[in-house]
Amino acid sequence: MREVLLSHGFSSLFLMSFLAATLLPIGSEWLLVALLLVKKDPVVAVAVACAGNYLGALTTYWIGIYGGPFLTERVLGLNEEKRGKAHRFYERFGAYSLLFSWLPVVGDPLCLVGGVLRVKFLRFSLLVFAGKLGRYAAVAWLTLQGKALF
Template sequence: MIELFTGFIEEHAFTGLFIASFLASTIFPLGSEAFVILLISKGFDPLSIIMVASIGNYLGACTTYYIGIRGRTDVIERYFSISKEQLERTDRLFSKYGAFLLIFTWLPLIGDAIAATGGVLKLDFKIFSFYVFIGKLARYVTITYITMSTMVFF
């Protein structure tokens, strides 16, 4: 049974990683970190893991941004579990810190609210993309580095 599971993961590794990373940045409270660690432990190419996870997570944030830009706060509140208060709090943070705040879309709990608020505020998509992708990339580089550094000791 374990061999079947291992074979499935190895055969669909990057597709699964992309889907997990995408969904982690949308409506599902899912983390992609475990998948990244698993693929690294299986010997998959770290650079490919970083890029697939970063692109998937970035595109998930773009989906959240799009829903925000369409003004669908009802969808955001209902399916993303982001309250009106969280959106208002994030709006205040944008007023204080500007677009730089988008780097933190990788953070659990508030990252989706940041991406959604970026859409609600109709921030320029190029600026949104730049900061969000940098944040997502930094996240997966860090996870990969820590995982690989720890594996050396085992």
């Protein structure tokens, strides 16, 4: 499977990043690291990963606005406990909690809660994109620094 994903390069990275922010409990960072280790352009790799992950988060946001319980519970698998945790996090830190939409477990529910609470699209976009860009840029930088050591 790894070879198939690597052979498709940036398309695989986009798809994995998108799915990581929506339907499946998967990570896309490993593929970013693998592509950087085979000398893919780091700026393009970070841009592709960030775009895919942002669009996945945007899908979750729209489901929060327009989706019903079937979509949120059955399709996204976000149970009441996860939504409650994200809602409490959101209440505590406000819209700025969307900067943490890249975190495992609470990230997707934060985007969903952002949609349910009707956070303005521009605010949602700026905060979520900044958080995701920061995460992927940090992973790329750490990978390249670690690669330089060896």
